[in-house]
Amino acid sequence: MLQKRYVRFLSGLLSLAFLAFTGCTNSQEQIPVSTPGIPVVQAEVSEPEQSPALNREDGASFSLTMLDVGQGLSILVQADGEYLLYDGGGRGTSSYVVAYLQQHAVTELEWLAASHYDEDHISGLVGVLHTTPVEQALMPDYTTDTQIYQSLQTVLGEKNVPVIHPAKGDTFSLGEAEIQVVGPQNYDYDSDNDESLCLRICYGDFQCLLTGDAEQDAEQDMVASGQDLTCDLYVVGHHGSSSSTSEELLDAASPAYAFLSVGEDNPYGHPTAQTLNALQQHEITLYRTDQQGEVTVYSDGQKCWFSTEPCQDWSAGNQAIAEKPLSTTVPQTAQYVLNTHTKKFHFPDWPSVDQMSEKNKEFTDASRDELIARGYTACGRCNP
Numbered sequence: 001m002l003q004k005r006y007v008r009f010l011s012g013l014l015s016l017a018f019l020a021f022t023g024c025t026n027s028q029e030q031i032p033v034s035t036p037g038i039p040v041v042q043a044e045v046s047e048p049e050q051s052p053a054l055n056r057e058d059g060a061s062f063s064l065t066m067l068d069v070g071q072g073l074s075i076l077v078q079a080d081g082e083y084l085l086y087d088g089g090g091r092g093t094s095s096y097v098v099a100y101l102q103q104h105a106v107t108e109l110e111w112l113a114a115s116h117y118d119e120d121h122i123s124g125l126v127g128v129l130h131t132t133p134v135e136q137a138l139m140p141d142y143t144t145d146t147q148i149y150q151s152l153q154t155v156l157g158e159k160n161v162p163v164i165h166p167a168k169g170d171t172f173s174l175g176e177a178e179i180q181v182v183g184p185q186n187y188d189y190d191s192d193n194d195e196s197l198c199l200r201i202c203y204g205d206f207q208c209l210l211t212g213d214a215e216q217d218a219e220q221d222m223v224a225s226g227q228d229l230t231c232d233l234y235v236v237g238h239h240g241s242s243s244s245t246s247e248e249l250l251d252a253a254s255p256a257y258a259f260l261s262v263g264e265d266n267p268y269g270h271p272t273a274q275t276l277n278a279l280q281q282h283e284i285t286l287y288r289t290d291q292q293g294e295v296t297v298y299s300d301g302q303k304c305w306f307s308t309e310p311c312q313d314w315s316a317g318n319q320a321i322a323e324k325p326l327s328t329t330v331p332q333t334a335q336y337v338l339n340t341h342t343k344k345f346h347f348p349d350w351p352s353v354d355q356m357s358e359k360n361k362e363f364t365d366a367s368r369d370e371l372i373a374r375g376y377t378a379c380g381r382c383n384p
């Protein structure tokens, strides 16, 4: 695929040499999408000649919109008139997501994807499934016992939507865009967030990376897998939590732009100063929903432009109102902590225990041998 794009880019390069890159129309700058190893052709022109299609918001052959679903995630991707909805936000914004699709004449979704089954990501998908025909669904390969997960399964069944649990390395198409599955690398994680379906979407030379709520462990495994994670636009993992957007991921992805979906005054203290500093250190241009509402990037496969100016507000969420990690309530007699989902046991002070979903977490005073007899295995990282 890379090879093919490279050839396509080269063949276009000759004709492009005579044209000016029109760049990102909202900022006067000209920022063509860079392709490693290929010098960027950039002509000096006083009044760049723009094809009308590039200025028409809905006429762009590719667009990615981060909807403003508050503390949640919902992303609508359009390529050559075909649509993918990745997550639908939480309960409170479900009707807004449905209305957004209707107002933008999205009468059918080629793909509907859930990053993972947390409420702030899938509640809105249930509403969309009730109102919009969906051809196929991409879902991570785990189950959970929440009510919202059951509702999602029910409506997928009622609407006869074929569900695919893709494996890492699988690819799908959306118009001329290629959807690459880059995560999760496995389903052995302690937190459901790490089992987020991570997609790299490539449209010509423009690439976007969507990692849902994947956290450090999953990010490290993606980087270690050697899969190409480079992108122009990175959708900031887990609403800007410090447990995501690791240095390793930013180095591997090396994005120029970031979209951050986060709710104003959310109780988690998102986004964290740590994540915002990392983005700034990598000189990444930021757009964020809590300050700017919905934001869209457009591309023709060679350059990109945005619906609004970059966000200049780098202020972090309020850590003072952030929930205290629940690990402070480890019972005194607890020898180990169990993950009832992965059937692994850990030492109670193991850091990833904080990230473990509460419904899967169980403290125990049982012995090591007892746990093994019950079918549990010792965590390979903390070696209890």
Ligand SMILES: [Zn+2]
Pocket: 072, 073, 118, 120, 121, 213, 238, 239
């Ligand atoms: Zn989330």
Ligand SMILES: [Zn+2]
Pocket: 116, 118, 192, 193, 213
């Ligand atoms: Zn989550």
